[in-house]
Amino acid sequence: MAVALxxxxxxxxxxxxxxxxxxxxxxxxxxxxxxxGLQLSVLFAAGLVLLVIGILVNAAARWLVWSAAGSNAGAGxx
Amino acid sequence: xxxxxxxxxxxxxxxxxxxxxxxSSSLGRRKLASRLALGVCWLFLAIAIVPLxxxxxxxxxxxLPAWSTDFFTHxxxxxxxxxxxxxxxxxGTIVITAIAVAVTVPLGLLCGLFLAxxxxxxxxxxxxxxxxxxxxxxxxxxxxxxxAIVQHFKAYxxxxxxxxxxxxxxxxxxxxxxxxxxxxxxSLNEAxxxxxxxxxxxxxxxxxxxxxxxxxxxxLLAIARGMxxxxxxLLTILGNQYLQWNPTKPMEALPIFIYNGxxxxxxxxxxxxxxxxxxxxxxxxxxxxGSRLLAAWLRKERR
Numbered sequence: 001m002a003v004a005l006x007x008x009x010x011x012x013x014x015x016x017x018x019x020x021x022x023x024x025x026x027x028x029x030x031x032x033x034x035x036x037g038l039q040l041s042v043l044f045a046a047g048l049v050l051l052v053i054g055i056l057v058n059a060a061a062r063w064l065v066w067s068a069a070g071s072n073a074g075a076g077x078x
Numbered sequence: 079x080x081x082x083x084x085x086x087x088x089x090x091x092x093x094x095x096x097x098x099x100x101x102s103s104s105l106g107r108r109k110l111a112s113r114l115a116l117g118v119c120w121l122f123l124a125i126a127i128v129p130l131x132x133x134x135x136x137x138x139x140x141x142l143p144a145w146s147t148d149f150f151t152h153x154x155x156x157x158x159x160x161x162x163x164x165x166x167x168x169x170g171t172i173v174i175t176a177i178a179v180a181v182t183v184p185l186g187l188l189c190g191l192f193l194a195x196x197x198x199x200x201x202x203x204x205x206x207x208x209x210x211x212x213x214x215x216x217x218x219x220x221x222x223x224x225x226a227i228v229q230h231f232k233a234y235x236x237x238x239x240x241x242x243x244x245x246x247x248x249x250x251x252x253x254x255x256x257x258x259x260x261x262x263x264x265s266l267n268e269a270x271x272x273x274x275x276x277x278x279x280x281x282x283x284x285x286x287x288x289x290x291x292x293x294x295x296x297x298l299l300a301i302a303r304g305m306x307x308x309x310x311x312l313l314t315i316l317g318n319q320y321l322q323w324n325p326t327k328p329m330e331a332l333p334i335f336i337y338n339g340x341x342x343x344x345x346x347x348x349x350x351x352x353x354x355x356x357x358x359x360x361x362x363x364x365x366x367x368g369s370r371l372l373a374a375w376l377r378k379e380r381r
Contacts, residue, residue, distance in 0.1 A: 001217055001309040005340060025217040029312055047221045051214060058213035062206075 001025045024050040134359070141356025144349045154319040154330070157344050164354045166321045167335035170236060171358075173325050174315065175305055177240035182248045183297055189248075190255020190293075191281060205256075211249040219245050220313035227314065234316035236325035242310035247300045254296020258289040291373040298369035302362045308333035332358045 008020025009030050022030075028043045035043055148163045155162035189208070193201050223242035228234055262285050270280045286293075316328040317338060332354050339351030 005337070025215065025309060028217050028221070029309060032313060044221055044225070047215075047218045051218045054213050054215050054218070055210065058210060062209065 004029050137356050141352040144353025153321045166330040167332045170329035170331040174239045178244040182244040186248050186251030187255045189252040193256040194259035208249040208252045217309040220310035223314040234328040236329035239311045239315035242314050243304045247304040250300040258292025262288040291376040295369040295373040298365050302365040
């Protein structure tokens with residue numbers, strides 16, 4: 001979200017790390033005010049993608065903790 | 079060395095001597111390696127601290143000039159009208175945070191108490207839910223607040239913002255509460271049981287008072303976390319350049335004020351945003367440092 005202030009918010013895919021780009025949160029925050037109807041749904045769908053990525057990463061982290069904890073999983077997973 | 083230990087027939091003595099010799103011959107090299115490793119650790123610590131110091135120094139130097147009596151007493155004025163301040167944002171942040179705290183602190187602490195006392199299936203599901211909630215991106219929380227509250231009531235409001243902020247604070251308070259309640263020594267529990275106390279009494283009179291320092295720290299840290307969130311508020315409270323105490327109406331808040339002000343093309347608006355950034359930083363730092371000092375003081379007081 002803080003990225004929105006500095007990333008440049010370009011609506012195109014950046015081909016260089018040095019050119020303006022966008023992230024999902026910056027996309028939502030910048031377009032939310034002027035959106036309605038289907039456009040709003042597009043932003044929510046982008047949010048859903050972000051949520052799925054977030055949950056996958058979290059699940060991977062938990063899986064790592066569980067598998068590393070091994071036999072004493074009860075103590076490690078907490 | 080005694081004569082007995084010098085007997086060459088004892089293999090363990092031989093071995094011990096060989097180890098001692100190897101250790102003393104490599105002592106200089108190992109001390110050097112240790113110093114080097116420690117030096118590298120210090121270097122990386124310094125590198126890690128640089129951004130923190132840079133942010134604090136930058137925000138203070140740019141934000142302090144914006145602090146005036148107008149800043150703390152007047153609301154935003156249209157561009158070109160002097161005497162504008164951040165009072166509307168300060169009020170919004172106070173009201174929204176207060177509502178979120180009033181709802182999530184009791185709920186979160188009771189959840190934490192349950193998690194600390196119970197190890198069953200329900201507790202496992204609840205613990206997992208809290209973990210997942212912590213990992214949800216804040217912009218998604220904002221969308222949830224927008225769909226669940228704003229679209230449902232067809233109005234942006236401070237209450238919707240408090241709902242979204244509370245959603246972010248709840249799992250933090252729950253897990254902090256669980257850690258604090260779990261930290262209470264088992265022996266205290268058992269002593270109370272031996273005196274014939276019921277579980278409810280033990281929770282109320284033994285566990286909660288003993289866990290108070292940890293609980294307070296967790297709650298203050300959760301408040302600090304919730305105060306600084308921008309994304310959930312942008313989608314739920316809309317922002318308001320006028321003073322608004324009524325949480326059922328659109329409100330301003332410090333993060334929104336900073337976000338909007340910093341993207342304005344006017345120097346005085348950007349200046350006000352820096353002032354608000356400094357205020358928010360000071361409050362959040364005071365909360366996190368204050369919570370630790372308070373916890374340390376409470377622990378000392380008890381002894």
